[in-house]
Amino acid sequence: MKALKNYFNKVKPNFEEGGKLHAFRSVFDGMETFLFVPNDTAKTGTNIHDAMDSKRMMSIVVIALVPALLFGMYNVGYQHNLATTAGLDFWGMFFYGFLAVLPKIVVSYVVGLGIEFVVAQWKNEEIHEGFLVSGILIPMIVPVSCPLWILAVATAFAVIFAKEVFGGTGMNIFNVALITRVFLFFAYPSKMSGDAVWVSGDTFFGLGKHLDGLTTATPLGIALSATSSTGYKPFNMDMVYGLIPGSIGETSVIAIAIGALILLFTNIASWKTMLSVFIGGAVMAIGFNQMGLEGNAMAAMPWYEHLALGGFCFGAVFMATDPVTSARTSTGKYIFGFLVGAFAIIIRVLNPGYPEGMMLAILLMNIFAPLIDYYVVQSNITKRAKRIKVNQ
Amino acid sequence: MTNVIKIRKGLDISLTGGPSNDIASPAMAALYSLVPDDFHGVTPKVVVKEGEHVDAGVSLFIDKNNPSVKFVSPVSGIVTKVERGARRKVMNIMVKPDANQTTRDFGKQKVSAMNGSSVLELLLESGLFAFFRQRPYDVVPSPGVTPRSIHVSAFDTAPFAPRFEDILQGQEKEWAAGLEALAKIAKVYLGISAKQNAVTALHNKEVTEALFDGPHPAGLVGVQINKMAPVNKGEVVWTLGAEEVLFIGRLLMSGKIDFTRTITVAGENAVDAQSYKVLPGAQLSSFVKVTDLENSRVINGNVLTGNKVQLDGFLGARSTQVTVIPEVNCPDEPFGWIMPRVKQFSVSHSYFSWLCGKKKEYSFDARIKGGERHMIMSGEYETVFPMDIFPEYLVKAVIAGNIDDMEALGIYEVAPEDFALCEFVCSSKVQVQRIIREGLDSLREEMC
Numbered sequence: 001m002k003a004l005k006n007y008f009n010k011v012k013p014n015f016e017e018g019g020k021l022h023a024f025r026s027v028f029d030g031m032e033t034f035l036f037v038p039n040d041t042a043k044t045g046t047n048i049h050d051a052m053d054s055k056r057m058m059s060i061v062v063i064a065l066v067p068a069l070l071f072g073m074y075n076v077g078y079q080h081n082l083a084t085t086a087g088l089d090f091w092g093m094f095f096y097g098f099l100a101v102l103p104k105i106v107v108s109y110v111v112g113l114g115i116e117f118v119v120a121q122w123k124n125e126e127i128h129e130g131f132l133v134s135g136i137l138i139p140m141i142v143p144v145s146c147p148l149w150i151l152a153v154a155t156a157f158a159v160i161f162a163k164e165v166f167g168g169t170g171m172n173i174f175n176v177a178l179i180t181r182v183f184l185f186f187a188y189p190s191k192m193s194g195d196a197v198w199v200s201g202d203t204f205f206g207l208g209k210h211l212d213g214l215t216t217a218t219p220l221g222i223a224l225s226a227t228s229s230t231g232y233k234p235f236n237m238d239m240v241y242g243l244i245p246g247s248i249g250e251t252s253v254i255a256i257a258i259g260a261l262i263l264l265f266t267n268i269a270s271w272k273t274m275l276s277v278f279i280g281g282a283v284m285a286i287g288f289n290q291m292g293l294e295g296n297a298m299a300a301m302p303w304y305e306h307l308a309l310g311g312f313c314f315g316a317v318f319m320a321t322d323p324v325t326s327a328r329t330s331t332g333k334y335i336f337g338f339l340v341g342a343f344a345i346i347i348r349v350l351n352p353g354y355p356e357g358m359m360l361a362i363l364l365m366n367i368f369a370p371l372i373d374y375y376v377v378q379s380n381i382t383k384r385a386k387r388i389k390v391n392q
Numbered sequence: 393m394t395n396v397i398k399i400r401k402g403l404d405i406s407l408t409g410g411p412s413n414d415i416a417s418p419a420m421a422a423l424y425s426l427v428p429d430d431f432h433g434v435t436p437k438v439v440v441k442e443g444e445h446v447d448a449g450v451s452l453f454i455d456k457n458n459p460s461v462k463f464v465s466p467v468s469g470i471v472t473k474v475e476r477g478a479r480r481k482v483m484n485i486m487v488k489p490d491a492n493q494t495t496r497d498f499g500k501q502k503v504s505a506m507n508g509s510s511v512l513e514l515l516l517e518s519g520l521f522a523f524f525r526q527r528p529y530d531v532v533p534s535p536g537v538t539p540r541s542i543h544v545s546a547f548d549t550a551p552f553a554p555r556f557e558d559i560l561q562g563q564e565k566e567w568a569a570g571l572e573a574l575a576k577i578a579k580v581y582l583g584i585s586a587k588q589n590a591v592t593a594l595h596n597k598e599v600t601e602a603l604f605d606g607p608h609p610a611g612l613v614g615v616q617i618n619k620m621a622p623v624n625k626g627e628v629v630w631t632l633g634a635e636e637v638l639f640i641g642r643l644l645m646s647g648k649i650d651f652t653r654t655i656t657v658a659g660e661n662a663v664d665a666q667s668y669k670v671l672p673g674a675q676l677s678s679f680v681k682v683t684d685l686e687n688s689r690v691i692n693g694n695v696l697t698g699n700k701v702q703l704d705g706f707l708g709a710r711s712t713q714v715t716v717i718p719e720v721n722c723p724d725e726p727f728g729w730i731m732p733r734v735k736q737f738s739v740s741h742s743y744f745s746w747l748c749g750k751k752k753e754y755s756f757d758a759r760i761k762g763g764e765r766h767m768i769m770s771g772e773y774e775t776v777f778p779m780d781i782f783p784e785y786l787v788k789a790v791i792a793g794n795i796d797d798m799e800a801l802g803i804y805e806v807a808p809e810d811f812a813l814c815e816f817v818c819s820s821k822v823q824v825q826r827i828i829r830e831g832l833d834s835l836r837e838e839m840c
Contacts, residue, residue: 005724033763037728039720041758045808045815045825047695047717048405051736051743052819053762055729057769060742126763170766170820266742270771328770328784377785381800388624 001035008032026120030127054169058129060266064259065136065318071255072248073097076144077208079199079245083216086209097144099204101248104139107148111155112138119164130169130176130324131159137177137318140249141311141359142184143197150191154183174366175325178359185359193354195221198245216245220310220348224355226297235305250314260317269321272333277316280341281307288349298349306345315358316341320365327369329376336372340365396586397619399606401778403739403813407551407695407717408753409660415667421678423706424467424671425484426452430709431463431522433531433836436482440471449496449518449649452485458534464519466651466671468494484706487673500647503569508538508576515640518649523636523710527617527629529836530807530829539578539630541621544571546634547585547604549611550694552658554667554712556634557590559654564594566641571596573640574632583616609778614810618779623805633710655713659695660755661688662716672709676701682716689758691715696812697825700758721757728761736761739775739817765820773824776813781805783814787824790831795838798831808832 008031014021015028032038033055042049077093077100080086088096112131120127138155162179163172185192201214217225219239223232238244242252250256263269285303293299306312320326320340327336340361347357354360428436435456440446446469451462467489475484498518506514515521516535524542526533533539546556560567574580575598584591586605595601602620604610613631623629635653642650651672658665663681670679682688682703691698692708695715699708707714725733737745737754745754773783781802789797808825815824 001724001726034729035726037722037725037759037761038763039723040760041689041719042760045823046812047689047691047698047700047715047758048407048756048816049759049761049821050740050817050819051728051733051738051761052740052817053728053821054765054768054819055762056740056742057819059729126765128765130768168766170768267740268742268769323770324768326770329782330771330774333771373785377782377801380780380782380802383780384622384624384800384802387622388626391624391627 005036008035023121026117026125026127030117030120033126054129057268058132060262060268061133061318062136064262064268065133065140065249067255067258068249068252068314069101069136069140071242071252072140072250073101075242075244075251076100076200076248078243079144079216080201080208083199083214084201084209084211088208092207096204096207099207100144100200100202101139103148104142104146104151104248105136107152108138108155109135111152112159115156115159115164119168123168125168128169130163130172134159134176134180137249138180141177141181141247141314143192143247144200145197145202146184146191150184150188151180154180154187157183170324172324173370174363175319175322178319178363178366181359182363198247218245218310218355220298220355223297223301224348224352227295229293229295229297229300231297232301232305235302235308239305239308244309247311247314250311253308253313256313256317263317263321269317270323270326270333272330273321273326273337274316276334276337277320277341277344278307280338280343281312281316281345282341283338284342284345288345293349296349306348310348310356311358312341312344315344315362319358319362325366325369327372327376329373332369332372332376336365336369339368396603396605399604399610399615399619399778401775402549402607402609403776403817404549404607404750405551405695405737405756405816406751406753407659408755409552409658409662409665409717410753411552411656411658411665411667413666415654415669416664416679417669418679420467420489421670421674423472423486423488423675424465424469424673425486425675425706426463426465426673427484427706427708428453428463428482431455431532433529434461434463434522436463438474438482438485440474440485442471442474444471445469446471446487447494447496449498451519452487453482455532458536460516460535461521461532462516462519463522464649466649466673495648495650497647498643498649501644503572503576503644506573506576508578511573511576514643518643520636520639520643520649523639524630524632525807527614527623527631527807528804529832530809531832531836533628533630537628540623540627541579541581542574542577542630542632543581543583543613543617543620544574544599544632544634544637545583545611545613545616546591547583547588547611548634548694548712549585549608550696550713551608552656552713552715553611553694554654554656557588559635559638560590560594563638563641566638566645567594568596568641569644570637570639570641571599573644574637575599578630581616581620583611583613583620585611606778609776609810609813612810614805614807615778618781618805622780625799625804627804633712635712653712655707655711657714657716659691659716660721661718662714670707672707672711674707676705676707676714677703680714680716684718687719687721689717689719691717695756696816697809718755718757720759721755722759740819760821762819762821764822767818767822768820772817772819773811773814776817777810779805779810783811783824787811787814787822787827790827793834795835798835803831803835806832 076097158179343361
């Protein structure tokens with residue numbers, strides 16, 4: 001490490017103002033702070049600082065996402081094997097999924113980080129780490145057959161218009177990864193929804209079997225198109241394990257639960273938000289069960305199945321808890337979470353067009369998060385104003 | 393029974409290099425200096441000339457805007473130099489002390505025979521008034537405005553802070569006289585630690601007392617004001633350090649000023665970490681000894697709110713401690729974002745310090761340990777900020793320069809020091825204290 005540091009120190013002048021590689025300052029800076037904790041010391045304010053920084057925070061979130069990602073890769077292979085009877089073994093299925101998903105991760109990171117580097121250079125700032133998380137979230141919330149070029153366009157759109165125009169990580173109003181997904185969802189609906197996108201019918205580097213016109217419905221898709229109220233797929237443990245068709249990272253409740261444990265254990269995600277999303281979803285689903293809407297299988301689906309299916313868990317654990325775009329006050333987090341869960345189920349049940357409501361529910365609540373906080377903070381302001389009146 | 397106010401939010405940081413219980417009385421320093429920067433909000437007008445002889449208690453400079461506020465020399469001696477910085481700003485007024493100290497006599501006073509204005513007049517004349525701080529704005533107050541109340545905290549919860557109950561021993565009479573005099577000016581509130589039985593026992597009927605129990609910042613006067621009698625818009629309160637109440641008592645009882653403080657010198661790089669009896673303005677090198685000077689940071693004050701000084705600098709007028717920590721104790725630490733880093737302290741559970749108990753001491757250096765970002769994590773500040781204020785929103789209002797929001801969110805109740813722990817825990821490394829200071833200054837400019 002020492003030799004590397006010496007090398008960095010040697011080449012550093014090239015990247016500074018007036019150096020011949022100044023145009024790559026942000027890249028150099030990013031690499032240096034990635035390898036070494038900066039030696040900069042405090043100039044004002046507190047003389048000592050907590051060891052936590054945003055790099056570590058984002059890294060922990062990425063680690064928390066890994067179980068869901070690995071399982072997602074396996075499930076891509078598993079679903080392919082199931083639909084095409086390609087005869088893959090465990091590792092075959094995993095590598096099939098790995099080869100299917102890896103290009104998406106690469107595209108997402110290259111496009112997103114590329115834009116981050118350029119913006120950091122342009123604004124003469126350090127690189128913001130936020131995209132480390134967004135970059136891994138994006139491939140996990142798209143169907144496996146999503147073409148790479150579309151993914152690249154959507155990522156670029158989201159990073160530029162959902163984040164950088166607002167001022168970068170920490171200033172964005174909407175969850176960047178969800179903006180990517182919503183962009184794909186509305187701009188390329190045929191690649192993002194329907195029955196043909198969830199299971200890959202392609203070969204990857206000779207692995208797997210090519211099959212044209214492969215269609216597999218997700219359990220939520222089945223429930224949406226059902227004509228009777230019992231038309232949903234009965235609950236089974238595969239829905240918990242995650243061996244069902246769906247977006248790459250969202251299917252396994254268990255893998256997501258491991259991630260949730262990591263996030264809660266390290267205090268990086270707020271348990272208040274996370275718990276209230278589940279409560280909101282469960283309460284709403286039970287409410288619909290009681291209403292007994294005729295011919296609506298979504299309304300009749302039991303609450304635990306609602307929570308296990310689709311992007312509910314993934315959204316609750318990794319998306320709703322995004323500290324930047326969710327409510328920031330303690331009370332606000334409960335309200336925000338509850339409404340995310342409730343709206344997700346409302347959209348599922350009452351909207352005939354979309355089988356999944358989590359994405360739209362979170363984005364909707366992203367808009368309302370500042371309003372929720374506003375009222376929470378306002379109560380403190382009112383209390384202070386009252387104190388003046390009492391004194392007078 | 394005085395009520396106990398339990399402070400739950402906060403953080404006690406344990407650093408290596410704690411002081412021993414010994415108290416040393418070092419010889420007089422070779423040089424003393426009054427640093428106008430220690431008195432925020434004052435425009436200094438120097439009233440002595442280089443080469444002039446002054447007695448202890450004679451003004452060195454006054455406030456241009458409030459000429460009755462005087463800043464006096466803590467020692468008698470020759471004014472050797474009036475040091476000026478950029479734009480002729482007064483940096484230091486240095487006094488070389490006499491071998492035999494002569495102190496200006498203000499005459500012994502009987503507190504019971506005094507009224508508010510005579511106390512105030514005496515404090516102004518003797519330079520003791522300069523120790524007051526005013527909220528709002530955290531500046532030296534204007535003597536023309538009568539405060540709603542005066543707040544004193546009898547304890548300090550910052551790392552390595554001196555224990556006031558020990559300092560108080562043998563000075564109980566001065567303490568009582570000081571508090572009584574303050575009570576002539578305005579209602580006095582006193583915050584006492586639940587553990588300070590020695591102070592509680594001296595129950596003083598002129599003051600309103602409350603016991604506080606909990607981690608730092610329970611000892612900060614700002615927190616105590618917020619819990620006992622919060623500052624409203626339009627109100628002015630004064631605050632005073634506990635030891636400075638003793639200064640008043642000494643003046644009243646002996647007729648002469650005596651600013652002798654018992655401060656602690658501590659920290660990993662401090663030699664002979666213990667208490668010292670010194671005068672404010674003493675050259676630090678006269679009693680602070682440092683190992684590895686090259687890589688040390690000498691801090692005037694505690695690690696959270698103090699400012700960096702050179703070893704040949706001077707003890708701050710309000711400093712109750714000097715802390716010496718390494719500047720960088722672990723250079724070029726690789727892969728900070730993923731390594732376990734067991735030697736590092738963090739409130740975050742992504743480190744292991746939370747498993748090691750509260751007693752374990754950590755070696756802290758002055759590194760920021762990350763790059764400054766926009767505020768990302770929510771709820772970080774709230775965990776260490778016990779006042780009934782939304783710190784994050786207040787800081788954001790200041791950044792946005794929104795005066796209405798600042799007022800509504802409680803800017804009048806705070807001082808930068810109240811936000812020191814917020815700054816410590818901030819994972820986005822926002823310079824919260826600087827922001828609050830700038831907010832207070834801009835607001836003061838706007839309002840006054």
